[in-house]
Amino acid sequence: xxxxxxxxxxxxxxxxxxxxxxxxxxxxxxxxxxxxxxxxxxxxxxxxxxxxxxxxxxxxxxxxxxxxxxxxxxxxxxxxxxxxxxxxxxxxxxxxxxxxxxxxxxxxxxxxxxxxxxxxxxxxxxxxxxxxxxxxxxxxxxxxxxxxxxxxxxxxxxxxxxxxxxxxxxxxxxxxxxxxxxxxxxxxxxxxxxxxxxxxxxxxxxxxxxxxxxxxxxxxxxxxxxxxxxxxxxxxxxxxxxxxxxxxxxxxxxxxxxxxxxxxxxxxxxxxxxxxxxxxxxxxxx
Amino acid sequence: xxxxxxxxxxxxxxxxxxxxxxxxxxxxxxxxxxxxxxxxxxxxxxxxxxxxxxxxxxxxxxxxxxxxxxxxxxxxxxxxxxxxxxxxxxxxxxxxxxxxxxxxxxxxxxxxxxxxxxxxxxxxxxxxxxxxxxxxxxxxxxxxxxxxxxxxxxxxxxxxxxxxxxxxxxxxxxxxxxxxxxxxxxxxxxxxxxxxxxxxxxxxxxxxxxxxxxxxxxxxxxxxxxxxxxxxxxxxxxxxxxxxxxxxxxxxxxxxxxxxxxxxxxxxxxxxxxxxxxxxxxxxxx
Numbered sequence: 197x198x199x200x201x202x203x204x205x206x207x208x209x210x211x212x213x214x215x216x217x218x219x220x221x222x223x224x225x226x227x228x229x230x231x232x233x234x235x236x237x238x239x240x241x242x243x244x245x246x247x248x249x250x251x252x253x254x255x256x257x258x259x260x261x262x263x264x265x266x267x268x269x270x271x272x273x274x275x276x277x278x279x280x281x282x283x284x285x286x287x288x289x290x291x292x293x294x295x296x297x298x299x300x301x302x303x304x305x306x307x308x309x310x311x312x313x314x315x316x317x318x319x320x321x322x323x324x325x326x327x328x329x330x331x332x333x334x335x336x337x338x339x340x341x342x343x344x345x346x347x348x349x350x351x352x353x354x355x356x357x358x359x360x361x362x363x364x365x366x367x368x369x370x371x372x373x374x375x376x377x378x379x380x381x382x383x384x385x386x387x388x389x390x391x392x393x394x395x396x397x398x399x400x401x402x403x404x405x406x407x408x409x410x411x412x413x414x415x416x417x418x419x420x421x422x423x424x425x426x427x428x429x430x431x432x433x434x435x436x437x438x439x440x441x442x443x444x445x446x447x448x449x450x451x452x453x454x455x456x457x458x459x460x461x462x463x464x465x466x467x468x469x470x471x472x473x474x475x476x477x478x479x480x481x482x
Numbered sequence: 483x484x485x486x487x488x489x490x491x492x493x494x495x496x497x498x499x500x501x502x503x504x505x506x507x508x509x510x511x512x513x514x515x516x517x518x519x520x521x522x523x524x525x526x527x528x529x530x531x532x533x534x535x536x537x538x539x540x541x542x543x544x545x546x547x548x549x550x551x552x553x554x555x556x557x558x559x560x561x562x563x564x565x566x567x568x569x570x571x572x573x574x575x576x577x578x579x580x581x582x583x584x585x586x587x588x589x590x591x592x593x594x595x596x597x598x599x600x601x602x603x604x605x606x607x608x609x610x611x612x613x614x615x616x617x618x619x620x621x622x623x624x625x626x627x628x629x630x631x632x633x634x635x636x637x638x639x640x641x642x643x644x645x646x647x648x649x650x651x652x653x654x655x656x657x658x659x660x661x662x663x664x665x666x667x668x669x670x671x672x673x674x675x676x677x678x679x680x681x682x683x684x685x686x687x688x689x690x691x692x693x694x695x696x697x698x699x700x701x702x703x704x705x706x707x708x709x710x711x712x713x714x715x716x717x718x719x720x721x722x723x724x725x726x727x728x729x730x731x732x733x734x735x736x737x738x739x740x741x742x743x744x745x746x747x748x749x750x751x752x753x754x755x756x757x758x759x760x761x762x763x764x765x766x767x768x
Binding site: 320340382386392396414417418422425426427429430437445448454463467469470473475 | 606607608609610625626628665666668669670672673674675676677678679680681682683684685686687690691692693694695696697698699700701702703704705706707708709710711712713715716719720723726727730731732733734736737738740741744745747749752753755756757758759760761762763764766767
């Protein structure tokens, strides 16, 4: 099932890599790119990521069978409003936002309802680089894509979007919106926040430059995600605020207990905690 | 300057890799290994890490020109006590402990003073694996080793230990004991604690197995250090308690402010924090 006209709104790492993957498999006839920045479009065409560049969003959407909204979650709602007048009957829309509750709410507000052909989605495949220059066809190879269809979503639309992601090399799973946001708060949003917070904490200390010089490989790995795009993570933290605050509270309480154990010299508590953590990590990453 | 008889007390990743590196460069004539566990010694000899295995520590130390104490920091003091009767005049001792204040205090208590031929040291080269099976000759290649000589330490002893580490491929720097412990608390001990705490926090949640399945590459990197040896990190956290508690307080206060900003929707605060962190990390890891 080949996509005739795929429209990517926001041609960055995520949208660009999807386009490249589908083109590689000849799963798409034509890729149209739209972006707020003309330079991005020129770059995307130059790199062969898109076939056609459109700065007028109405023109981009004409005759589209599939639209992928791959912009930061903070600008989903204005973009949804912008495309409302141009959406055609046959067009299926999906998005790639890292939070799903906020995107569904944005759709509800912008379109007046959750459109039956809108399939909320999230490819779990970020890297700390961003922008169309970083796009590559294999980004989704072996990665997971979560779709969170709503009760009002058409089954055929979900199937179409599922097929698209599978053609890009990803494994597709479905779950509820709230569950998605909880899982991602725990495994992605909280770790990013901790990495940013730690690096900033150290950077604001006296002699931070000298300190960083003595950071070993473990620190480099631990803080890699702190090199991610600040604007994007600003958006995500606010968009998934509720679930993230629950996790932050849980984590802060755990850390306070560990701190207490260190202060009191409670070695058993430390050993048990570290051992549980090591066993869990060795199991799921082993 | 070739070492005639190098004695490694505690033949694990750290001590074993040092022995292999020095043997590779023919910087040592004979490597004697001692361990509490006979099986470790058999393994070490089988792997060519040591030339001679000794279970009697007095025999191991006979005629040694250089002794490297590479045991967990929690057992430094009893080991120092154990070797006291056997230390010969010419023997230089160094250690590889991740904390230096606690090791110097252990030496002071065990030997009655800080011996002039004891050179406290710390190779910043840990990986999450441990044990002599994980030892490899290139572990110290391009890594830093910090020596923290005391006022009573003989210059010639420092030079000897410096040369040994340089021959293993490392770059050697000197700093004060307290400064070492602060720098390591910030760049190593706190990150390990955060990684352990996060993984344990998630592991204790309902449906943790399912959650871990959706963890992306960023999470894997972020939590790699949570696969480190629990006993070793238990020792380090208690041995460097004071400096670690200072960092924990600082970090927890920063995290509380970030949490507050998320709760209030203070996007500017988030963006500024994330940007400062990204810039710092890109600069020192760039």
